[in-house]
Amino acid sequence: MAHPADPLSRRRSLGLLLGAAPTLLLGGCALNGVSEAVGAATQPLNERLEALLQGKGKLPEFRPSQVDPAALLINSFNGTPEFTPGSYRLAVSGLVSRPLNLDLAALAALPQQQCVIRHVCVEGWSAIVAWSGPRLADVVALAGLSPLAGYVFIESADQYYESWDLASALHPQTLLATHMNGAPLPAANGAPVRLATPIKLGYKLSKWVTSLKLMATLGDRRGYWEDQGYEWFAGL
Ligand SMILES: Nc1nc2c(c(=O)[nH]1)N[C@H]1C(S)=C(S)[C@@H](COP(=O)(O)O)O[C@H]1N2
């Protein structure tokens, strides 16, 4: 798979906004502690800047009739791991009061959310997809979120890994999808559990998720593609 370099247009528009709105940025940084943001090399400035500039509103959803199954291309760096449904567990650990090992029945028992959104891959394609499953926020709430948590580290069965800012992870449109376009998730698309959201680029949307770890800071491993130069926040 040949992923191109970072989406340059985003870099450029961020640059323009930075030039145009210095007062706004200083104001926002002061609120959160500029020394913390600048001093912590582990915390990309992009995160605070982009969160500030884009707000945290809901992104558009589509009608189920707009779903185009053929437009969603399979994009996997390391094959397709297979699960026997009975043996699947989702570990929720780190900065939580009750570490969990959830089976599929436990995920199905949570409120189910449907979200028809546009999936955008930096390789130059996009597709409208209907995802459903529990909200990531509901799974984290079940485990009892510590106020010290700021990030989620996500591991997958194919050795893919990702890290997200907590606000994006807990966004109401961020799901742990178990179904796609009205049917159980196909193996190639991440069965039995994958991330889905309209607020992040495709490479943030881990398939075959096996572990969510709540963290206070980012570690050295920020994401499979991010560690090769891709932008970490990857917001839409
Ligand atoms: N575990 C895992 N998750 C992954 C990937 C991967 O290779 N492994 N590829 C990412 C990329 S680049 C994209 S665009 C989407 C593709 O999802 P799809 O194959 O269901 O279309 O999955 C993302 N999640």
Ligand SMILES: [Mo]
């Ligand atoms: Mo992608």
